[in-house]
Amino acid sequence: MKIRINGQETLVKCHTLSELLVELDHEPTSVATAVNQTFIPRHQRQEHQLCDNDIVDIIAPMSGG
Numbered sequence: 001m002k003i004r005i006n007g008q009e010t011l012v013k014c015h016t017l018s019e020l021l022v023e024l025d026h027e028p029t030s031v032a033t034a035v036n037q038t039f040i041p042r043h044q045r046q047e048h049q050l051c052d053n054d055i056v057d058i059i060a061p062m063s064g065g
Contacts, residue, residue, distance in 0.1 A: 001051070001052050003052070003053065003055070016046055017035060028045070029042070034057040035055070
């Protein structure tokens with residue numbers, strides 16, 4: 001399936017947002033996620049089905065200042 005992750009078009013094999021984080025080697029507890037500009041809480045990621053052309057934002061906190 002073709003989706004856009006953080007602005008970059010990407011082909012993925014997964015079907016849920018939770019599976020996407022595993023496929024991309026992200027630690028699920030240390031990122032925030034949004035699909036099509038809608039925030040998806042951690043407890044809803046496993047049920048959230050991805051579709052072709054979805055726009056996914058994965059945001060990791062940064063330290064410093």
